[in-house]
Amino acid sequence: MIEDFLKMHGKCYYSTTANPCIGGTVLDIAREGTILEKEELTTNIYEMKLYAPKIARAAHAGQFMLLMVDEKGERVPMTMVDWDSTQGWIDIVYQEVGTTTIKLTGHGVGDRLFYVAGPLGKPSRVGKFGRVVVIGGGVGVPAVYPIARTLKLQGNYVVSIIGAKTSNALVYEEKMKEVSDELIVTTDDGSRGLKGFTSDALRGLLLNGQEFNAMWSVGPTLMMKACSDVAAGKIPNSFASLNSLMVCGVGMCGACRVTVKDKILLTCVDGPEFISYDVNWKELAIRLKSYMREETVSLEMLRGADKL
Amino acid sequence: MSKVGKRIQARTRPACERVKDFNEVELVINEEEAIREAARDIKYCVAPCMNRGCPVNVEIPTMLKLVSQGKIKEAYESLITRTPVPSITGRVCQQEVQCEGSCVLDRLGEPIAIGAIEKFVGDWALENGIEVAVSSQKKGKSVAVVGSGPAGIVVASELQRAGYDVTVFEAFHEPGGVLTYGIPEFRLPKRIVRREFEKLKNIGVKLELGAVIGTTYTVDELLKNFNAVFLGVGAGRPMFLNAPGENYANIYTANEFLTRVNLMKSYKFPEYDTPLHIGRKVAVIGAGNTAMDAARSALRLGAETYIIYRRGRAEMTGRAVEVHHAEEEGVKFMFYSSPSEFLAADGINVSGIKIMKMKPGEPDRTGRPRPVPTGEIVNFDVDMVITAIGFYPNPLIPGMTPGLKTDDHGRVVVDLEGRTSISGVYAGGDIVTGESTVIEAMGWGRRVAKTINRDLSRT
Ligand SMILES: Cc1cc2nc3c(=O)[nH]c(=O)nc-3n(C[C@H](O)[C@H](O)[C@H](O)COP(=O)(O)OP(=O)(O)OC[C@H]3O[C@@H](n4cnc5c(N)ncnc54)[C@H](O)[C@@H]3O)c2cc1C
Numbered sequence: 001m002i003e004d005f006l007k008m009h010g011k012c013y014y015s016t017t018a019n020p021c022i023g024g025t026v027l028d029i030a031r032e033g034t035i036l037e038k039e040e041l042t043t044n045i046y047e048m049k050l051y052a053p054k055i056a057r058a059a060h061a062g063q064f065m066l067l068m069v070d071e072k073g074e075r076v077p078m079t080m081v082d083w084d085s086t087q088g089w090i091d092i093v094y095q096e097v098g099t100t101t102i103k104l105t106g107h108g109v110g111d112r113l114f115y116v117a118g119p120l121g122k123p124s125r126v127g128k129f130g131r132v133v134v135i136g137g138g139v140g141v142p143a144v145y146p147i148a149r150t151l152k153l154q155g156n157y158v159v160s161i162i163g164a165k166t167s168n169a170l171v172y173e174e175k176m177k178e179v180s181d182e183l184i185v186t187t188d189d190g191s192r193g194l195k196g197f198t199s200d201a202l203r204g205l206l207l208n209g210q211e212f213n214a215m216w217s218v219g220p221t222l223m224m225k226a227c228s229d230v231a232a233g234k235i236p237n238s239f240a241s242l243n244s245l246m247v248c249g250v251g252m253c254g255a256c257r258v259t260v261k262d263k264i265l266l267t268c269v270d271g272p273e274f275i276s277y278d279v280n281w282k283e284l285a286i287r288l289k290s291y292m293r294e295e296t297v298s299l300e301m302l303r304g305a306d307k308l
Numbered sequence: 309m310s311k312v313g314k315r316i317q318a319r320t321r322p323a324c325e326r327v328k329d330f331n332e333v334e335l336v337i338n339e340e341e342a343i344r345e346a347a348r349d350i351k352y353c354v355a356p357c358m359n360r361g362c363p364v365n366v367e368i369p370t371m372l373k374l375v376s377q378g379k380i381k382e383a384y385e386s387l388i389t390r391t392p393v394p395s396i397t398g399r400v401c402q403q404e405v406q407c408e409g410s411c412v413l414d415r416l417g418e419p420i421a422i423g424a425i426e427k428f429v430g431d432w433a434l435e436n437g438i439e440v441a442v443s444s445q446k447k448g449k450s451v452a453v454v455g456s457g458p459a460g461i462v463v464a465s466e467l468q469r470a471g472y473d474v475t476v477f478e479a480f481h482e483p484g485g486v487l488t489y490g491i492p493e494f495r496l497p498k499r500i501v502r503r504e505f506e507k508l509k510n511i512g513v514k515l516e517l518g519a520v521i522g523t524t525y526t527v528d529e530l531l532k533n534f535n536a537v538f539l540g541v542g543a544g545r546p547m548f549l550n551a552p553g554e555n556y557a558n559i560y561t562a563n564e565f566l567t568r569v570n571l572m573k574s575y576k577f578p579e580y581d582t583p584l585h586i587g588r589k590v591a592v593i594g595a596g597n598t599a600m601d602a603a604r605s606a607l608r609l610g611a612e613t614y615i616i617y618r619r620g621r622a623e624m625t626g627r628a629v630e631v632h633h634a635e636e637e638g639v640k641f642m643f644y645s646s647p648s649e650f651l652a653a654d655g656i657n658v659s660g661i662k663i664m665k666m667k668p669g670e671p672d673r674t675g676r677p678r679p680v681p682t683g684e685i686v687n688f689d690v691d692m693v694i695t696a697i698g699f700y701p702n703p704l705i706p707g708m709t710p711g712l713k714t715d716d717h718g719r720v721v722v723d724l725e726g727r728t729s730i731s732g733v734y735a736g737g738d739i740v741t742g743e744s745t746v747i748e749a750m751g752w753g754r755r756v757a758k759t760i761n762r763d764l765s766r767t
Contacts, residue, residue, distance in 0.1 A: 032518075054524055063523075068481060072580045074572070075481075099581050115481040117518035247572065247582070250479045250520055251704055252489075252544035253564035257555060264548050264555070269704060283555050286656050 033067070033113035036089055041171045044096045045139060046105060047081075053088030055080075055118040061146040062124025062241060062273050065090065066249040068115040069103045076100050077246050077268070079143040079218075080119065093142035093171065120249050121272045125239060126150045129214040133205070133235070134160045134180070135198050135227050137219025141172045143241065144218040149179040151216075157181050159212070161201045163223075167192035199226035206234050213237060217276065221285050228276035240276035242267045245288060258284055315418035316345040323636040327607055330493040330575060333633055337421075339380065342428045345421050346375035353412050357422060361410035363751040366390040366397075368407055368422055375425055384433040387426065388440055391750060392465040393504045395430025396458075396487060398423050399496050400746050402627050434503050442511045443471040449764050452477060452534040454521045454705070457485020458746045459540035459737025461508070462753025463760070468513045470761055475534070476508075477519040482571060485542055487746070489571040490563070492601050494608070495630070498570070522708035531732050536760045539720060539728070540753065543738035545700040549593065553650030554695070556658040558585050562594070562602040562696035569605050587611050587692025591661060593647055594696035595619070597626035602694045603639045604630075611692065613639050618646035618666050618679040642688075644668070644679060650693065660689045699743045717742060726756035727763075734760055 037049035055065055064077045082091040094101050107113070124147050132151055136144035141162045152158045160180035164170040165188045177183050184201050185193030194201055198219070214237040217227045224240040231238045244256035244267040251269035258267055259280035265271065319335045320326075326333050337345070349372040357368045367386055374383035387394045403409070403423040411419035451467050453460045456478040468474045482488050484501045509515065521527060521541075530537045546561040548554060565584075568574040572582035588611060592603040595617040607613045615634070617624065620643050624631055635641070644666040653659040665684040668677035701718045713721040713729035719742055720735040722728050728735050736752030738744055 054519070058524060066518075072573070074581045103581075115518055117479060117481075117520055117524070119523050120520060247564055247567055248480070248489075251702065252546070253567045254546045254548075254561035255564045257548075259555060264550070266545075286557055287555060289557060289656055 031112070033116040035107055035109050035111050035113070038107075038109055041093065042168055045093065045169070045171050046096065047091060047093045047142070048104070050090050050092065050113070050116065051088060052090045052116050052118070055116065056083040056088050056090050057085045059083045059085070059090065059119045060123035061126060061150040063119040063121045064249075064272060065092070065116060065118030066120060066246075067092075067113050067117075069100060069107065070114045073103065073114060074100050075115075075247060075249060077120070077249055079241075081142045081145055093139055095139045117249070121268060122270070124150070124216070124241070124273050126154060128154050129156055129237065131157045131210075131212050132159070132214045132216070133202065133212045134158055135202065135215065135217040135219070135223075136160070136162045136172075136176070137198055137217075137223040138164055138169065139171070140217075140219030140223070140241075141170070141176065144216060145172055145175055145179070147216050147218070147241075148176060152179045152181075159205070159210075160184070161186065161198045161205075163187065163193075163198040163201070163219075165189065197226065198223060199230050202227055203230045206230065215239065215276075216241070216273075221281065221288060224276060225281040228279070228281075232277060238276040239273050240279060241272045242274060242279070242284065243272075243288070244268075244284065257287075313348045313417075315348075316341050316421050316424065318421065318424045320633075323633075323638070326494065327637045330605075330608060332497050333494050334629075336431050337424050337428050339378075339428070339432070342375055342380075342425050343378055346372040346425055348413065348420055349373070349376065350412065356410040356412065357407040361407040362390075363406070363745075363747050364390045364754055366407070366426075371429065372420065372422075372425070375429065380429055380432050381436075381438055383429050384438055385441075387429060390754070391747070392440070392462060393430065393458075394426045395434055395500050396496065396504060397747055397750070398425075398427030398430050399500075400487075400491060400627075402745060402747075404628050406747070431500070434500070434507075440465075440469065440507065440511060442469050445471050446473075447471040447764070449473065449535040450475065450533075451760060451764075452530045452537045453540065454527075454530070454538065455485060455540035455542055455737075455739075456483035456505075456515070457487065457540055457542050457737060458749040459542075459739075459753040459756075460485070460538070461504070462750045463538045463540065463736070463757045464508055464513045465511070466754065466757035467760060468508070468511050470757075472761075472764070473512075475514040475516060477516050477521055477525070477530075479518070479520045480571065481517050483515055483517065485540075486544075489567045490598065490601065492566065492570055492605050494604070495601065520704070522705045527705060527709045527712070527730070527733060531730075535732070535764055537733045538756060538760065539705060539733065539735040539739055540737045540749070541702045541705055541739045542749075543699040543701045543743045545702055546695070547698045547700060549647060549695060549697060551647055551649055553652065553658070556650055556652040557656050558587060558658045558691065559650060559693040559695070562592070562598045562694050563699070565602055565694050566598070566605065569609075575605075575609060584609070585692060587690065589690045590614070590692045590694065591616050591647075591688065591690045592694045592696055593617075594698070595624040595626070595631075595641075596696065596698075597630065599694075599696035600626055600630040600634050600639075602696050604634050604637060606692075606694065607634075607637055607639055614688075614690075615639055615641045616645045616647065616661070616663065616688075617641065617643055619676065620644060620668060623676045646679065646681070648685065651687075657691065658693050659691065660687055661693065662686075663688050699738075701739050701742060705739075725759040726752065727759065 034051040078092040163186040256267035261278040408419040450473040573580040574582040574584035590611040649662040651660040666679040669680035672678040736756040737749035
């Protein structure tokens with residue numbers, strides 16, 4: 001499918017709406033946001049390949065993109081899980097939880113999303129640290145995957161801990177294995193790997209005398225906070241990629257503000273990755289609870305519309 | 309008064325009716341009214357409106373003369389040599405301190421309703437599909453305009469008309485900058501903004517949405533692909549009070565609240581997906597245009613709304629007519645009040661504000677009395693807060709562009725003609741001046757378009 005696009009438009013394509021042909025990359029903006037592939041990885045968790053050459057060409061591990069499913073949709077941030085700058089695609093992984101993700105699943109290969117923008121946020125501060133531990137929970141596992149992959153490529157010794165509620169909810173285990181020197185799996189119910197949380201596994205490693213120079217964690221707020229607490233005083237560099245609610249994604253609205261070291265920062269442009277020890281986790285948790293009621297209303301309406 | 313005639317009053321929808329919807333408050337005058345009002349212009353006037361009042365020197369006397377003769381198309385053509393979007397400037401300019409404020413008739417009686425006439429002419433041209441003239445001579449050079457707010461609109465329009473090949477890059481999914489995401493529908497209908505962009509498209513301007521300059525393309529990459537780059541990225545980063553409790557749930561910045569309402573249309577939730585919490589009792593902190601827009605939007609969403617301002621009534625900034633409309637609609641004002649802390653009874657959702665009562669002190673740098681604390685603190689119960697205390701210049705591009713000089717307020721440093729520290733890169737509007745006005749941003753746009761034309765003609 002991507003090959004078709006390339007063949008159709010040659011090296012430099014000028015669409016009617018925009019013209020840049022930057023760095024010789026094909027920027028077929030008229031097709032941007034088209035779904036190239038869609039796969040249900042496990043119940044309710046989907047992987048989607050999007051045609052987005054202008055984003056893919058500039059993407060770095062730890063950054064995200066924004067999308068709107070349709071004209072009436074929300075602007076939602078999605079971590080870029082994988083990409084190819086020459087072929088011009090981006091992979092995202094999402095869990096079907098609310099109106100936007102349900103609508104997204106309703107779209108199939110060949111459909112075009114209303115809007116995509118990116119890459120956004122600062123790239124992850126990956127580098128040569130030596131021994132590192134990378135932690136992902138739930139759909140945070142695919143999100144942390146590009147970070148682990150980059151760390152591995154940079155020659156670090158990568159120990160990964162990935163977790164989920166239950167074995168059926170675990171995704172990206174194989175991919176994480178490929179980019180890790182050691183991989184530990186945890187599930188809350190013990191149906192796969194160790195029984196417990198990722199933070200328990202981390203505590204175990206540290207108790208066993210293992211040392212790490214840096215840690216990354218991506219997942220639910222509670223998980224990242226727990227890992228950060230375990231690592232405090234033992235791992236000198238600890239980064240967490242925050243999942244604040246966002247609206248604009250480009251630093252203008254302040255919806256995603258967090259207090260980091262007593263300063264108000266914006267997750268979208270100053271993050272999403274922050275030093276975990278500096279984050280005011282309690283406040284982040286409060287702000288994530290802002291729209292519970294409205295979410296229910298929106299879902300009810302969507303379900304009502306389905307029945308028609 | 310009688311000698312110079314009576315000023316036309318644009319019809320305003322009654323407050324009790326307009327607070328129920330987001331439709332425009334002030335209706336456009338009709339042709340007959342516009343002609344009559346324009347005819348009030350006195351002969352041999354030295355036109356302080358144009359020379360001193362208007363930052364872009366709109367040829368107001370010419371417009372008035374043509375309108376009074378019923379030559380609306382010609383009046384439009386004269387207007388757009390200075391403001392390409394009269395239907396917008398007619399609606400949002402602070403006429404009472406600019407053109408109308410300096411009108412000679414202001415001293416003899418009542419100033420001419422220049423804003424209302426300008427709005428009529430602009431809308432007339434949109435309705436009658438009047439196209440603007442474009443130079444038939446192509447320059448064979450291209451210009452990248454970053455940001456589609458007022459400054460970007462003017463640069464794009466002027467340079468495309470002069471024969472350049474212009475592409476506008478905008479981060480959002482809708483163009484217009486503050487005109488689209490900030491100023492509400494009831495003050496500036498979005499169909500007007502959209503139609504002005506249609507017109508830009510018709511003269512050949514290309515628009516790329518979802519392009520975040522700095523990350524999607526760097527300024528350096530744009531420079532390699534365009535002959536010149538204009539930065540009109542505005543002052544969109546909200547300031548915070550830095551008061552304890554400011555990050556409880558249901559405390560919004562005005563930009564977030566207005567973006568949800570205007571850009572994401574959450575006033576139509578759940579038809580549109582973006583949710584909005586609507587409080588029963590809302591406090592808006594600040595008293596500028598932004599605060600007024602936020603307060604009046606909250607009111608329309610059914611909330612009892614208060615403006616909380618640390619200075620007095622006379623020190624309020626922004627358009628006088630908006631304050632007047634806000635009061636008519638039932639927004640309540642608390643002056644000499646400064647929030648010192650936000651409270652949340654349940655530890656999550658804001659439930660009240662501790663307000664420090666202030667009093668006027670010695671004049672400050674702006675010449676206004678500096679508000680000083682009295683020591684008296686009162687508690688004020690609310691279930692939603694909107695902070696509208698100002699903006700910083702957008703830091704994204706400066707942060708991603710080595711060599712682009714900014715001052716200690718984060719404003720991009722330019723010479724008098726809009727050249728930045730990087731050759732080939734120009735800037736104007738709020739990113740250069742800090743938070744200002746639509747017409748000032750357009751004035752910059754005009755100036756910089758001229759500079760770019762001059763610089764590119766040399767090479
Ligand atoms: C709520 C509100 C009400 C106002 N009311 C009035 C009024 O009544 N009258 C008046 O005269 N003035 C008013 N103002 C002020 C006025 O709107 C601004 O001074 C004016 O819009 C500035 O224009 P600008 O072109 O410099 O920037 P903006 O209008 O801010 O436009 C900047 C654009 O650049 C885009 N952008 C930013 N960064 C990037 C990037 N990296 N890549 C791509 N695009 C980017 C933004 O998305 C935005 O669209 C108001 C302001 C607000 C917030």
